[in-house]
Structure formats: C-alpha cells, structure tokens
Amino acid sequence: MNQTNILLETGTNELEIIELYLAEAGEDGAATNVYFGVNVAKVLEIIESPPRLEPASSAEHPSYLGVIPLRDMVLPVVDLSVWLDIKRVPSSHEPILVTEINGVRTGFLVSGVTMIHRVSWSDVEPPSRYLADLPGNCITGTVRLDDHFALLLDLERALVELNALDVKESEHVAGPQTDMPLHVLLVDDSTSVRFLLKRNFENAGFTVETKNNGEDAWNYLLALKAEAAKRQVPLASLLDAVISDVEMPSMDGYTLTKNVKSDKELGVLPVVLFSSLISPNLLHKGQSVGADAQITKPAFGGLTTQVREIILARRAG
Secondary structure: OOOOOOOOOOOOOEEEEEEEEEEEEOOOOOEEEEEEEEEHHHEEEEEEOOOOOOOOOOOOOOOEEEEEEEOOEEEEEEEHHHHOOOOEOOOOOOEEEEEEEOOEEEEEEOOEEEEEEEEEHHHOEOOOHHHHOOOOOOEEEEEEEOOEEEEEEOHHHHHHHOOOOOOOOOOOOOOOOOOOOEEEEEEOOOHHHHHHHHHHHHHOOEEEEEEOOHHHHHHHHHHHHHHHHHHOOOHHHOOOEEEEOOOOOOOOHHHHHHHHHHOOOHHHOOEEEEEOOOOOOOHHHHHHOOOOEEEEOOOOOOHHHHHHHHHHHHHOO
16 A cells, blocks of 8 residues: 555645454344544555464463564564454455554454545544443544444554553653743643653643643633733743644644644744654654654653753743
C-alpha cells in the first residue's frame, strides 16, 4: 500500500482510516461483522495470513499467535478478536494488517478489510463508558461509515499491554529550574495519559491545565486570549506552552496547532506534539502546521525537561 498521497494536507482536521471487520459468532452460529477503523498512517501493508496460525501454549497473552517471516524480518502477529474478546468465526484467506507504531512492527489478524475512508475528526464521537471499558481499552471513538458505525482502534494500547512497547510512566525530574512559574496546557483524549503527564509536570514545578480534545483546548485558548486583552497583559504571562496529542475526537492536534500558530496573539505560544504517530516519515506534518517540537509516545522520560527548555528559550528571545 502506497501512502505517498495519503493526507498530503495537514491541519484540515481529517484523517484516513482503513476499515476492517471481525466476523463475530452469534448464538445461532451465524457471523455478524463488527467494523473497526485504524489510522492509515500506522499501517504499512496488508498480507494474507498463512494457514494454521495458532497461539502457542507458552504465549504470555492468548492473543499472541507467534511470528511469521516477512521478507527480511520476523513479524509478531496478534489475533485482534482475542484481544477484543470477540468470538471470531474463522475463514480462509484472512488478512493481517502490518503496522508500525513507534518503530515496532506488528501484524494484527482480522476477518477482512473493506476500504479506506477519509473522515473528519469532528464526526468522531468519543467512546461511551461501555466502550471505554472493553478489554484492552483501545477504542478511541466511533464514526459513521455509510450505513453503519465503526469503532476507531488505538493499537498502541494493545502493544503496551502486550509489552511490545516500553512505557515509562514517570520520569525523574529535578524540580523547578527557574524562579518564574511555568504554566502549560496538556491536551490528550486518554484519561491515563493526561493523569501521567499532569503528575509529571506538577512534580517538575509546572502549573497545569488539562483538556481532553483539541476543540475544548481551542475554546480554552480563545477564552484565555480574551482574558489577557481584558486585563491588558501579554498572553504569555498567562500560559507558557501547549502540549498536545495528535489523534483526538472533535479536533486533532494538527488542526489545534495550525489554529494556534495562525492566530496573531496565540501564535507566540510554543506547541509540542506528543503522539505515537510521530516518526521520521511523518515529522513533516507537524512542521507544516508550525509545531515547535514533536515527541514520540510513549517516551514520557525527559518530556518536562524538553518543554522547560523550549519555554526558557522563548523567554530569552
């Protein structure tokens, strides 16, 4: 699959998703397709599953199916239906989505793949409490595709649970390194990530405001700009930086960054993108909307230090 022409324009609040499905067995044995979507930027290719692919009895997680050869590499494969606790009806010629997340390549076995859709983040509804409690907690939202709904998957969370990605929940911080208080806005749709980030930044001496999507963050920034004008003070005296995820319902991080950097007053604020989507091949997306820095999840270590350096460099002119 050639990704060259995918999402050439950044900051349009759109994303491309690959629609896939799992054939779930009903009580009568008949199969009903359950539809999902995965960000195209995380998918390298789609291959056909080899026959007789079964989990090993010694596997750490029942969804792990072992490894298969793929050209010059060995590809670990995860049964997505087992991960999501869906009883799948097996069939022949099932596809495997080959993904690359934070430099880790993984295959996800599914029942089928339909097509690629371009959708707006404004059409993505945050997951209900029921969906958020599904095994793996990797449902980030729902979106209507033609005559049905699809659940958007964050496969990074599955890899973290399977210990395929190294997550450092906290970082060692030396505490405040300036007499002036540092105030940041954290934007992420994941409750757990917001909690970890807020804790780390507060431990490092920052004052923290949090929002769970780009739209809420943008409205907060507009209100802050109005407050600065009312008090006749520089906006930078009320906020020092914005740290944002990329994939979020309502408004994504790229669009939020573009809006901030296009605004005469808000544009002075440094914006740091913190996302599993960030890779050498995709850095141009954040650069095109004016991001001051781009850091790959889940590397929490050192984030507060980098943000502090960016803020102090801005204050020094």
